[in-house]
């Protein structure tokens with residue numbers, strides 16, 4: 001699906017130390033980015049142009065108006081938009097344009113011959129983020145060493161540092177994948193192991209997480225208790241020790257890769273422990289017979305599990321007839337879901353469980369893989385990251401979301417820039433949007449554009465100005481067709497063809513949205529009670 005990505009307007013371009021930033025008329029047309037000294041020059045020949053195919057777009061995490069367009073470390077345009085909204089519009093157009101070009105280029109030969117270039121580009125990104133990391137770490141250190149350090153400044157710089165660190169690691173992961181494919185093109189089996197997800201996550205951390213997850217069997221969670229009542233639930237301390245699952249990404253250097261059937265098969269395997277532990281308790285209709293995954297899990301969970309064993313297990317699994325209980329959906333395969341959130345007796349929501357459940361959504365945005373979702377992903381992950389930073393500053397005090405909000409109320413900091421209250425407010429609005437959309441879909445609406453617009457009208461739209469409404473409109477245009485959407489929600493796309501799959505998916509969506517509703521109602525009520533909701537339009 002090609003989208004129109006043309007855009008033109010004024011951007012500020014870095015010239016040199018004497019000239020500084022100069023306003024330029026910049027035009028993106030047909031995959032080529034050109035600039036003119038002014039709009040009057042258009043038609044008389046541009047000053048310079050860049051073909052986006054071989055370029056990277058780097059968004060600065062610490063200045064939301066800046067971005068660079070880089071050509072294989074040879075040419076670099078330092079650009080600055082008048083405001084963050086305009087930068088977003090440019091990033092989306094540039095990303096979409098790159099995606100359109102990439103779509104035209106995908107042939108096996110070109111992929112092979114392009115690997116070296118991609119590797120070189122990727123190495124450039126690694127250096128850039130490494131550079132940013134060092135500078136941001138120095139900022140934190142300098143502030144911390146002052147006689148009277150500004151705690152807010154340290155907290156802001158650390159958030160930034162953590163986000164850049166995640167981006168750096170994700171970029172490094174991608175770079176390593178590329179270098180492996182350049183040194184030795186992957187065989188089917190090694191590729192299965194490495195391409196767990198498109199954001200730089202690999203099988204190993206997930207296996208580690210799966211083992212620790214077994215501790216959770218004794219606790220009850222929202223999804224496991226249809227007749228849920230806060231007092232029947234105990235706090236889940238095991239979840240507090242889980243490391244964060246997702247990496248954060250502030251750059252839109254290349255369009256996210258779609259999961260292919262092989263990677264999807266792998267994700268059904270690597271997450272099958274959580275899925276089988278969940279299905280065994282919460283999805284009763286699919287829990288009675290021993291799962292084929294048990295064999296696989298034994299292999300995956302064994303400390304000696306190595307790539308060969310995983311591949312063996314994978315082949316065993318793939319050669320078997322599909323049993324209903326092995327048809328996992330994105331929801332049942334999630335390592336951390338809203339149905340796993342354990343509420344305190346007083347309705348307190350575990351911060352870590354909540355954030356992990358939010359992070360569980362991100363791979364879906366990667367799966368559907370359009371760069372039009374990049375701003376959504378960035379915004380969503382930015383808020384998760386703010387809350388994680390807040391939690392890490394005093395884990396016991398901020399063990400629940402309510403604990404965080406109470407502290408900011410007590411210190412009158414709910415409205416300050418980058419407050420956790422603000423981050424949670426936007427996070428819950430986004431989640432409510434998603435929940436409404438899924439409910440409309442579950443009720444039989446197969447026109448995704450319509451469903452997204454309906455959900456948007458009653459959740460996010462009242463808080464969005466015209467620029468963000470435009471971003472939403474672009475994202476909706478990039479929404480997948482219904483069949484592809486359903487396929488993206490299967491851990492193995494082949495299962496989506498099975499006539500039993502839709503029923504299984506609907507069951508899982510029902511359970512997921514119900515658990516989301518419980519959590520969101522608690523948070524919404526808290527915001528109402530303490531008048532934390534803002535009506536400001538962004």
Ligand SMILES: CCCCCCCCCCCCC/C=C/[C@@H](O)[C@H](CO[C@@H]1O[C@H](CO)[C@@H](O)[C@H](O)[C@H]1O)NC(=O)CCCCCCCCCCCCCCCCC
Nearest residue numbers: 361364375376379422423426430434468471472475479538
């Ligand atoms: C089929 C998939 C289609 C997905 C379509 C998604 C469309 C969402 C469009 C929303 C665009 C939002 C872009 C960013 C907007 C931000 O400007 C806005 C305000 O940001 C906040 O500003 C504060 C300062 O003013 C700042 O302090 C705060 O930190 C910052 O957040 N943000 C928002 O409006 C929040 C948008 C969140 C959108 C979340 C969408 C979640 C993904 C939905 C996927 C649906 C698919 C369902 C399948 C699920 C499978 C698990």
